[in-house]
Amino acid sequence: MRRRWPTWLVGLAWVSPWLVGFVWFLAAPVAMSLFYSFTDYSLLEKSVPVGLANYREMLGDSLFWVSLRNTLVYTFASVAVGGAMSLGIAVLLERRLPGTGFVRAAVFLPTLVPIVAAAIGWRYMFTTDNGLINAGLKSVGVGPVDWLGDPRAALWAMVLMGLWFYGTSVVIYTAALRDVPRSLYEAAAIDGLGAWRRFVSVTLPSMSPAVLFNTVMSTIWSLQIFAAPLLMTRGGPDNATMVFSLYVYRNAFEYGRMGYASALAWVQILIAVALTLVALGLSRKLTYYRAA
Amino acid sequence: MSNGSGTRRWGGGAGRWMLTALMLVVGLMFLAPLFWMFATSLKPAAETLSRDVGVLPRFADESGVAPGKLSGAYAEKLGSQAAANYSAAFDNPVTDFRLYIRNTALVSVLSVAGMVLSSAIAAYGFSRIKWRGRDSLFLVVLATMMIPFTVIMAPQYLLYKHMGWIGTFAPLWVPAWFGGAFTVFLLRQFFLGIPRELDEAAQLDGCSHWGSFWRIILPLAKPALAVAALLQFIASWNDFLAPLVFINQQKQYTLMMGLALYERQHGGTPWNHVMAASFITMAPVLVLFLFTQRALIEGVATQGLKE
Incomplete structure (x- = not known):
C-alpha cells in the first residue's frame, strides 16, 4: 500500500498552480502597492514614506474628481443602455426567427475585435465630415456632431462605442433564456398572461442569476474603461474623457508618480472588491433558484 | 430539449416578419463598423476623405465617371487598389x-x-x-x-x-x-x-x-x-x-x-x-x-x- 496523503493536501496540491499564481501575480502586487501608496516614489529614486499624504492629496485634486465623475457617468449610462439592449437582443434571438444564427454571430463578433483596431475604426466612424455616424444622423436631419472634439459629446461617443462590445452579455442572456422552464410559460399561457406580463413575471425572475451576473460584470468592466479614451482622445477634449484608469496610468507611467498612482489604484481596488462582495451577497438573497 | 412551443410566438404572420426585420437590422448595425473598415481598406486615399460617404469604393476618374460595380474594369481597379493598400501597410518604414x-x-x-x-x-x-x-x-x-x-x-x-x-x-x-x-x-x-x-x-x-x-x-x-x-x-x-x-x-x-x-x-x-x-x-x-x-x-x- 502506498502512503495516503490527507485529501485536503491532495486537493491543495492540485489547485496549487492557481494558488501560487494568485499569491504571486495578484496578492503580492496588491500588497506592494498598498505599501507604496504611503510613499513618494518616482521609480528612479528610492521611495520616501509620506504617510497619508497621497490620500489627502486626492481630496483636493480636481482631476481625481473629474476622472471619478466621468467614469461613473460612463458606467451608469453604459450598464443601463447596454443591459437593456442586450436583454432585448437576446429575447429577439430566442424567437427562432430566420437568420438567428447570422445575427448572433454578428452581435458576438465585435467582442473579438482588438481594442486598438476598434479604436481606429470608431475614430473614423466618428469623424465629423465623412464619418458613418454623422452620415446616419444627417439622414434623419440631425447634426453633424463633433463627437471626439466637443467636450459635451466625447464621453457619449465612448458610451456609444462601448455598446458595440455587449455581445458577451447577449450570449449569456440567450443561454439563460433557453434555460427558462417551458412549463412556466405553459402555466402563464393558461393564466392568460400577455407577452409583456409574461416577460416581467415569468422570464425575468427565472433568469435573475444571469441578470445579476451581467450587471455586475458590465459594471466592473465599464468602471475600468481605459484603452478607448487613451487611444482615441487621450482623455480630452478638455478632460471630458479623462477616466479613472487613464488617470492612474498617467500618474504611474507618464508623470512618474508611482506613489500617488498606487493610492489611486487602491481606491479602484476597494471599489472593485466592494462591488464583488455586494454581488456575492445579492446572489444569495435576491436570485431565484429553481428547486432541484 | 424540445424546440419552441407555440405559446411564445406573437400571433404569427406579420408580427413575425417585423420581428425578423428588426433582428436583421440589429445584426447589420453590429456588422456595419467592421464592414465599413474593410471597405475603407480597399479605397483609394482620396475617397476616404470625401464628403459623400459611400460604402463601396467608387474609383471615379478626374471627370467623376466611375466604372459600374459589376464591370471587369471595377474588379481590376479593386484588386490593384487592395494589393497596393495592403502591401503599403504591411511593408512600411515605421513598423516592422x-x-x-x-x-x-x-x-x-x-x-x-x-x-x-x-x-x-x-x-x-x-x-x-x-x-x-x-x-x-x-x-x-x-x-x-x-x-x-x-x-x-x-x-x-x-x-x-x-x-x-x-x-x-x-x-x-x-x-x-x-x-x-x-x-x-x-x-x-x-x-x-x-x-x-x-x-x-x-x-x-x-x-x-x-x-x-x-x-x-x-x-x-x-x-x-x-x-x-x-x-x-x-x-x-x-x-x-x-x-x-x-x-x-x-x-x-x-x-x-x-x-x-x-x-x-x-x-x-x-x-x-x-x-x-x-x-x-x-x-x-x-x-x-x-x-x-x-x-x-x-x-x-x-x-x-x-x-
Missing part, C-alpha cells in the same frame, strides 16, 4: 509587422500552452477531488475573475520591476502558466459534468489521480480544452494593455502595439492604409471565428450559468 507577428505568435503560443495545462490541473482539484475548503477557495477564484487588469497594472508593474521583468516578454506569458480564473472556471464546469464512475473505477484499478487526469478526464474534455485554448489565444493575440505597460523597446512590440504605433506615426497614416493594417492584425482571429464561432459562443455563454 513581420517581427511583431513573430513576437505575438511566440507570446500567444506560450500563453495558450501554459494557460490550458495549468488551469486544467487546478480545475481537476476543484472538481474531481472532494476536500475541505475546496468550495470556499473556489469562491476566491470567482472573485478574482472580477478584478480587471487596469486595477492591478500599476501594482504589477512595481512587482515586475523588482523582478527585472520589465522589458522582457516574461510578463506577457509567464503568468499564464499559473492558470487563469476564467479558464479554471470553464474547465471545472466541464469536469463536473463527467460521470464520477469513470475515474472511481480507474482508481479502484490502482490508477492515481495523475493517471485518471491524463487518461480519463483530459481525453473526455477535449472540446472544453479546445474552447479554452481558442479563447486564450484570442485574448493574448489581441492584448494591448499588458504590452503597453510592460514592454519598453520597439523590437519587442506585439502586433497591437505595432498597430497603435503605425496609426500614430509622424504625420498620421492615411485611413485606407491604417484600416488595411487593422485587418492584417485581425486576420488570424477572424479566420478562427469563421470556423469555430458556435463553440466559442457556447464557451463564453457558460460564464453566466450556475451548475
Whole structure:
C-alpha cells in the first residue's frame, strides 16, 4: 500500500498552480502597492514614506474628481443602455426567427475585435465630415456632431462605442433564456398572461442569476474603461474623457508618480472588491433558484 | 430539449416578419463598423476623405465617371487598389509587422500552452477531488475573475520591476502558466459534468489521480480544452494593455502595439492604409471565428450559468 496523503493536501496540491499564481501575480502586487501608496516614489529614486499624504492629496485634486465623475457617468449610462439592449437582443434571438444564427454571430463578433483596431475604426466612424455616424444622423436631419472634439459629446461617443462590445452579455442572456422552464410559460399561457406580463413575471425572475451576473460584470468592466479614451482622445477634449484608469496610468507611467498612482489604484481596488462582495451577497438573497 | 412551443410566438404572420426585420437590422448595425473598415481598406486615399460617404469604393476618374460595380474594369481597379493598400501597410518604414507577428505568435503560443495545462490541473482539484475548503477557495477564484487588469497594472508593474521583468516578454506569458480564473472556471464546469464512475473505477484499478487526469478526464474534455485554448489565444493575440505597460523597446512590440504605433506615426497614416493594417492584425482571429464561432459562443455563454 502506498502512503495516503490527507485529501485536503491532495486537493491543495492540485489547485496549487492557481494558488501560487494568485499569491504571486495578484496578492503580492496588491500588497506592494498598498505599501507604496504611503510613499513618494518616482521609480528612479528610492521611495520616501509620506504617510497619508497621497490620500489627502486626492481630496483636493480636481482631476481625481473629474476622472471619478466621468467614469461613473460612463458606467451608469453604459450598464443601463447596454443591459437593456442586450436583454432585448437576446429575447429577439430566442424567437427562432430566420437568420438567428447570422445575427448572433454578428452581435458576438465585435467582442473579438482588438481594442486598438476598434479604436481606429470608431475614430473614423466618428469623424465629423465623412464619418458613418454623422452620415446616419444627417439622414434623419440631425447634426453633424463633433463627437471626439466637443467636450459635451466625447464621453457619449465612448458610451456609444462601448455598446458595440455587449455581445458577451447577449450570449449569456440567450443561454439563460433557453434555460427558462417551458412549463412556466405553459402555466402563464393558461393564466392568460400577455407577452409583456409574461416577460416581467415569468422570464425575468427565472433568469435573475444571469441578470445579476451581467450587471455586475458590465459594471466592473465599464468602471475600468481605459484603452478607448487613451487611444482615441487621450482623455480630452478638455478632460471630458479623462477616466479613472487613464488617470492612474498617467500618474504611474507618464508623470512618474508611482506613489500617488498606487493610492489611486487602491481606491479602484476597494471599489472593485466592494462591488464583488455586494454581488456575492445579492446572489444569495435576491436570485431565484429553481428547486432541484 | 424540445424546440419552441407555440405559446411564445406573437400571433404569427406579420408580427413575425417585423420581428425578423428588426433582428436583421440589429445584426447589420453590429456588422456595419467592421464592414465599413474593410471597405475603407480597399479605397483609394482620396475617397476616404470625401464628403459623400459611400460604402463601396467608387474609383471615379478626374471627370467623376466611375466604372459600374459589376464591370471587369471595377474588379481590376479593386484588386490593384487592395494589393497596393495592403502591401503599403504591411511593408512600411515605421513598423516592422513581420517581427511583431513573430513576437505575438511566440507570446500567444506560450500563453495558450501554459494557460490550458495549468488551469486544467487546478480545475481537476476543484472538481474531481472532494476536500475541505475546496468550495470556499473556489469562491476566491470567482472573485478574482472580477478584478480587471487596469486595477492591478500599476501594482504589477512595481512587482515586475523588482523582478527585472520589465522589458522582457516574461510578463506577457509567464503568468499564464499559473492558470487563469476564467479558464479554471470553464474547465471545472466541464469536469463536473463527467460521470464520477469513470475515474472511481480507474482508481479502484490502482490508477492515481495523475493517471485518471491524463487518461480519463483530459481525453473526455477535449472540446472544453479546445474552447479554452481558442479563447486564450484570442485574448493574448489581441492584448494591448499588458504590452503597453510592460514592454519598453520597439523590437519587442506585439502586433497591437505595432498597430497603435503605425496609426500614430509622424504625420498620421492615411485611413485606407491604417484600416488595411487593422485587418492584417485581425486576420488570424477572424479566420478562427469563421470556423469555430458556435463553440466559442457556447464557451463564453457558460460564464453566466450556475451548475
